[in-house]
Amino acid sequence: MSKKYEPIIYKDGVRYFHRFSAHQRVQHVVLFTSVITLALTGFPLRHAEEAWAKPLYNFMGGPDVAPLIHRGAGTILLGLFVYHTIYWISIFYKKHLLKLKQENRLTLKNALLEILNLEMMPNKKDLVDIIHLWKYLLYFTNRPPRHERMSWREKFDYFAPYWGIPILGPAGVALWWRDELTHYVPGIVLNAAYIMHTDEALLAVLFLFFVHWYNVHYAPEKFPAATVWLTGYLNEHDMIHEHYNEYIRVMIENGLENEIKPQNFGGKEYEW
Amino acid sequence: MKKSLPIHFRYHLLIIISVLFSTPTYSGDELNCVLCHKHRGLSRIDENGEFRLFYINQELFESGPHRRNKCKDCHADINRIPHKKAKKVDCTQECHIVEPSGQKKFSHKSVANTLASSVHGKLDKDGAPKEHQADFPGCKNCHDQPLYRPFSAFKGKKVPGVSKRAIGRCKSCHKNGDFAEDFYDHVTTRLHKTRFPKETIEVCAKCHQNKEFRERHKLDDVITSYKETFHGKLMLLGSEKTPDCLDCHIVAGENSHLIESKNTLTSSVNKNNLANTCRASECHKSAGAMLTGFQTHVTYDREKYPLQFYMLVFFKALMAVVLYFFLTLIFLELLRRLFPSFTFFKEKQRDDYHEYVKLIKDKDLDNQ
Numbered sequence: 001m002s003k004k005y006e007p008i009i010y011k012d013g014v015r016y017f018h019r020f021s022a023h024q025r026v027q028h029v030v031l032f033t034s035v036i037t038l039a040l041t042g043f044p045l046r047h048a049e050e051a052w053a054k055p056l057y058n059f060m061g062g063p064d065v066a067p068l069i070h071r072g073a074g075t076i077l078l079g080l081f082v083y084h085t086i087y088w089i090s091i092f093y094k095k096h097l098l099k100l101k102q103e104n105r106l107t108l109k110n111a112l113l114e115i116l117n118l119e120m121m122p123n124k125k126d127l128v129d130i131i132h133l134w135k136y137l138l139y140f141t142n143r144p145p146r147h148e149r150m151s152w153r154e155k156f157d158y159f160a161p162y163w164g165i166p167i168l169g170p171a172g173v174a175l176w177w178r179d180e181l182t183h184y185v186p187g188i189v190l191n192a193a194y195i196m197h198t199d200e201a202l203l204a205v206l207f208l209f210f211v212h213w214y215n216v217h218y219a220p221e222k223f224p225a226a227t228v229w230l231t232g233y234l235n236e237h238d239m240i241h242e243h244y245n246e247y248i249r250v251m252i253e254n255g256l257e258n259e260i261k262p263q264n265f266g267g268k269e270y271e272w
Numbered sequence: 273m274k275k276s277l278p279i280h281f282r283y284h285l286l287i288i289i290s291v292l293f294s295t296p297t298y299s300g301d302e303l304n305c306v307l308c309h310k311h312r313g314l315s316r317i318d319e320n321g322e323f324r325l326f327y328i329n330q331e332l333f334e335s336g337p338h339r340r341n342k343c344k345d346c347h348a349d350i351n352r353i354p355h356k357k358a359k360k361v362d363c364t365q366e367c368h369i370v371e372p373s374g375q376k377k378f379s380h381k382s383v384a385n386t387l388a389s390s391v392h393g394k395l396d397k398d399g400a401p402k403e404h405q406a407d408f409p410g411c412k413n414c415h416d417q418p419l420y421r422p423f424s425a426f427k428g429k430k431v432p433g434v435s436k437r438a439i440g441r442c443k444s445c446h447k448n449g450d451f452a453e454d455f456y457d458h459v460t461t462r463l464h465k466t467r468f469p470k471e472t473i474e475v476c477a478k479c480h481q482n483k484e485f486r487e488r489h490k491l492d493d494v495i496t497s498y499k500e501t502f503h504g505k506l507m508l509l510g511s512e513k514t515p516d517c518l519d520c521h522i523v524a525g526e527n528s529h530l531i532e533s534k535n536t537l538t539s540s541v542n543k544n545n546l547a548n549t550c551r552a553s554e555c556h557k558s559a560g561a562m563l564t565g566f567q568t569h570v571t572y573d574r575e576k577y578p579l580q581f582y583m584l585v586f587f588k589a590l591m592a593v594v595l596y597f598f599l600t601l602i603f604l605e606l607l608r609r610l611f612p613s614f615t616f617f618k619e620k621q622r623d624d625y626h627e628y629v630k631l632i633k634d635k636d637l638d639n640q
Contacts, residue, residue, distance in 0.1 A: 048508035049499070063511045137604040142615035175502075179559035187565030191580060199587035203594065211598040220609065248632045260629055 008254055009233060016233035017243075017250055027084060028229055031161070034077040039205050041070040046198050074172050081165045092118060119150055120159075126152035146244035146263065157212055164204045171197040236261070303353055305343045306330060335419050337461075340454060341367055363411045380411070386529040391536070404488050407479065414475050422460040434460075469507040469516035473498070476517045497569040520549055520568075 005018045020028070044057035044066075060066040096114045100106040115121065129152050132145040150158075171193035174181055178190055216226040221238065228234045239247045244263050251260045308314060309328040318324050333339060344350065345367035349359045364384045366377040387393060387409075394408045395401055402408065424435030434456060442452035467475070473495065479485050481495040498504040498517070506514035521531045523540050532539035540549045546564040550556045556563055567577065574581045 044509065045502070045505045048505040054509050057509050063506050063509060063513070133601075137601065137608055139611075139615050140617055142613050179556045179563070181560075182556075182563040182565075183560030184562075186562045188567060188579065190563075190566045191570060192583060195580060195583045195587065199584070199591070203587065203591045206591070206595060207598070210595065211602070214602050245632060248629050252629070252633055257629065257633075 005232070007250055008256075015236040016231075017236070017239045017247070018232060019228050019234050020232045022232065023087075025229060025232055027080060027087070030076065030080050034073040034080065035204075035208070037073040038070060038077065039201070041066045041073070042201060043205070046201070071172075071176055074169070074176075077165065078169045078173075081161070081169065088118070088120075120155055122152065122155050122159075126155060143263070144241070147242060147246065149243060149246040151242060153215065157215070160204070160207060164200055167196050167200045168204070171200075302342055303344065303350070305353070308353070332417070332419065336417050337420060337458065338417065340369060345369070383527075383529050384411075386527065390530050391533045392529075392531060407485060407488065409479070413478070418466055420457040420461045421464070421466065422457045423464065424460075465512075465518075468510075468512055469514050470510065472516040472518055473504075473507060492569055492571050494569045497571055500570065501568055503568075515555065519555075524549065524552075 005021060007018050009016050009018075040056065041060045044053040044060065047053050048057075057063070057066055061069055092115070096117065097106065097111060100110055100114060116123065125148060129145040129147060132141070135141045136144050174190060174193040175197060181189070216222055216229070217224065221241075234242075236247075240261060240263060248260055251257060306328060309326055310330065312327050314326045316324055316326075338346075346361045346363075346365075347358050348365065364379055364381040366379040369378040370376070371378045388395065392409050393402075394405055421432065422434050423430050423432050424438060426435060426437060434453065439452055439456055442456060446452040446455070465472075477495045480491065481493065485491075486493060494517075499508060503515050507516060518528045518531075521541060522528050523530045523532060523538060524545075532542075534541045534543070536542060537544070539545065543564065547559075547561040550563050551559055567580075570577050570580050572581050572584055
């Protein structure tokens with residue numbers, strides 16, 4: 001778990017920057033496998049009237065088997081959600097709270113404030129970056145934003161399941177155990193669960209399909225697919241475009257200050 | 273030169289030969305009606321300008337429950353062929369089939385009486401005709417000629433068709449005629465539903481999805497709202513197990529002709545009986561009584577279903593905001609790639625990244 005990763009590696013003369021540990025990459029694989037399975041077994045039901053629904057549903061096992069697959073994948077996804085929450089809490093403890101303790105500053109207030117320093121936590125810089133991006137996209141400036149290790153887009157992608165799973169998961173569990181549940185709660189809860197489950201699922205799938213897959217598949221420099229989710233390392237070209245501040249910091253830390261490349265905006269050869 | 277037969281004799285010979293060779297293929301055809309009605313083109317345009325087809329597909333007729341009836345059992349006013357325009361069939365008249373349990377002549381009269389006492393009956397409780405008489409269904413509004421769908425159950429497996437093993441046991445005593453076959457079809461066909469859920473929905477939708485009909489009777493679009501439920505989704509995907517209209521709306525122990533208004537005390541969907549309807553042993557048998565709080569026919573009407581209405585508005589709005597924000601962003605970003613360096617407000621062409629690196633080094637990040 002605590003394997004040390006080289007911050008920079010070289011392959012075929014290209015510089016690669018470390019982004020994700022194997023542990024994180026495995027979590028991502030479990031995440032997208034279960035989400036795709038859930039979508040394939042759920043959407044033929046949501047859109048049962050469409051011509052594609054019946055063949056797809058039958059391919060996924062039909063009315064007898066597809067629900068079992070759906071519930072199995074849902075259970076795995078909820079399990080991953082709990083696991084990941086424990087994962088970041090343990091990181092928070094090791095990397096943040098223990099540090100506070102060593103510095104003898106461990107109070108409740110400091111601990112809560114320390115949460116804001118977590119890597120994925122949205123902050124003021126993200127707001128600045130979003131505003132800057134719109135300025136850039138609307139031609140008010142010719143310099144794209146300079147992101148830190150985690151850009152606001154990645155944070156949004158990260159918090160999307162953190163909003164989606166707490167809505168989809170309990171609603172799905174309620175619809176699964178509907179008979180048992182109605183001993184304790186009125187049936188209209190199931191009406192609410194139905195809307196929560198189906199409409200939030202549509203939002204999640206459309207977001208993943210258009211926005212997340214644009215970021216990692218459709219974007220010209222990524223097409224047909226980014227590789228960072230497999231290797232854990234991002235090449236220098238993309239690093240400069242997506243995480244320029246982080247790029248500079250890592251280069252300095254590794255004594256490569258003289259080899260830092262400019263953000264090359266405004267040049268004819270400029271690429272996003 | 274060969275002498276030909278007189279013309280009238282040839283004509284008679286033709287009839288005699290055709291009668292001889294088209295022996296009735298089913299026992300009910302005493303008058304040999306099929307002689308003419310076997311022709312696929314036998315049709316006419318009636319007084320209302322509608323196309324009427326009088327062709328009888330014998331194969332289909334033979335696989336239906338009326339196959340032992342004689343034509344005249346139902347078309348009682350036809351006594352000779354060729355015949356004049358026949359009256360409409362009255363399903364409540366007695367036919368020649370003797371009902372084996374009571375040795376009485378069979379009639380659909382009791383079914384008609386049940387229908388008359390249901391929400392679909394033409395008269396109200398006081399015997400006064402309800403409004404819009406023409407909207408209330410008779411037999412043929414829902415029924416076409418049904419077909420037998422027998423099945424064999426053997427070693428726990430259910431397969432369509434007549435079971436040779438089962439019928440063999442019947443035939444050890446009931447050797448005469450087709451009695452065993454008829455009885456087998458009669459019973460096994462009724463052990464499952466005659467129609468697929470999809471067909472049942474189509475039958476009910478003929479009236480209940482018709483907009484003018486619903487407005488006349490102040491009814492919600494229950495077909496569309498049914499299709500929104502998991503029951504309806506599985507129906508659309510061709511499931512035979514999913515509940516259709518009849519499974520919830522028939523009074524327990526009754527047949528499909530007794531569908532009652534939810535305001536009638538004995539109705540299966542009356543709020544006092546609903547829990548037991550849902551908790552039928554085949555369905556939600558372990559459910560709590562509060563399951564009845566689930567609203568099946570949700571129309572998302574703001575006044576009738578405020579919770580669902582506002583939840584839907586919330587999720588649609590959320591979806592619109594998130595997707596429009598990001599799709600606009602992606603569109604502009606793709607466009608930006610075509611003009612990467614264009615700007616209305618050209619900043620100084622600063623090749624100042626060395627300075628910037630220094631800034632970062634001094635951790636003065638907010639100052640970029």
